[in-house]
Amino acid sequence: MLKYQHIADELEHYIEEHKLQQGDKLPVLQDLMVQFGVSKSTVTKALELLETKGVIFQVRGSGIFVRRHKRKGYISLLSTQGFKKVLEEFQITSKVIELDIRKPTKEAALNLNVSVDDDVYYVKRIRYIHGQSLCLEESYFNKSIITYLNNEIITESIFHYITEGLGLNVGFTDMFLHVDKLTEEEADYLGLKKGDPKLYVESIFHLTNGQPFDFSKVTYNYVQSQFFVQAVL
Amino acid sequence: MLKYQHIADELEHYIEEHKLQQGDKLPVLQDLMVQFGVSKSTVTKALELLETKGVIFQVRGSGIFVRRHKRKGYISLLSTQGFKKVLEEFQITSKVIELDIRKPTKEAALNLNVSVDDDVYYVKRIRYIHGQSLCLEESYFNKSIITYLNNEIITESIFHYITEGLGLNVGFTDMFLHVDKLTEEEADYLGLKKGDPKLYVESIFHLTNGQPFDFSKVTYNYVQSQFFVQAVL
DNA sequence: AAGTGGTCTAGACCACGAT
């Protein structure tokens, strides 16, 4: 475990355990250096990480403070991939509608940077939060990277399998958001009415080496759709 | 100008000017150190900045590569505050509906961390993109921080005035997103129909010292609402 | 003036990828 990663984790746990609130002051840099027995740069690196994650903010000449919003029930758009952490916070389940190997659509091939003759895994599922329909999800996985999938895996967390099972490193994601009206098919799946609002998100997930491996099209139930984004700068 | 900031700017301009595409390779660390006459750490800091901004990605043992998505016409949810940079890219205009000094609602007072007896500036305006209605915006500004506003200022960029005119430093923002149906009033302002979809975003803007100064409630026209988010890790 | 975070350096050593 990297030192700065460890320090960041410790601090985050500390904030969580002691239920610190927005504006609460953390120990000064000097103290953290001594406490963890590392150099100033390493503490700084850990703090930069937490700042980018929206956990703290630093004020020159003043100190290090906790950043916390007060609202509950919002899903972070940035919290790692998909629902990795959300799975723990909320009760999310999945129902698989389709799973097969096929040739990608032109759109999927373009976004995955493969040929329309290459194989992809196609997954269609509905996800539920606390028993309510949360979203309808269609995913295309580059089969030369995600070499195997089955019903059990995609009923659980796909990303857990990709990182732990396949040992792949997820790097970054591009997400495109639209608001529109539900089609009849989508409304049926989500238990809503045709013409109701929807949040539609297309995501392209890349490995750390830049290869796209997952192109997903997700339609969210507007009733359950509460997202938050924390921006810095 | 900070060295690492300057290097980051230069690299970003370089990518822009030479129309580099996703996956194009940039000079290696060693070369950048020599080219800019700085230490390794400084180049690294610049590259981390660009990585967080979604401009590049780095692969250990391999190199530094350009990160670029192909889609046009999307507004970044994270690109600095509001529409600072978007103003240059797109043609955005504003029509002011209301501007006055008043006592905040309980909701606004809570989010701005002021008393309901304190004064706030209230701004209501419609923003247009290429002549089409983009959003209806209601903002509350803490008057003890934003000491003066007038019609001219809020017709242009409020954030430009806050940073340049008032010399304040914007630090971070919490944004909460919902999808819902338009009310009759909102539909009228945006030129849509009651019940049409909307993206509703509440934002709380903070100074670098953590003080909230702007609480905004924005309703987006779903037809114009194309957003993107670039996530790392 | 004292305290606190931010920038920058020079250099050692490590981990991963290409060949």
Added chain:
DNA sequence: TCGTGGTCTAGACCACTTA
């Protein structure tokens, strides 16, 4: 094996806040 980026150090100096 070699090139490349990533981590970490010890320390100098700077910029801002607080009192």
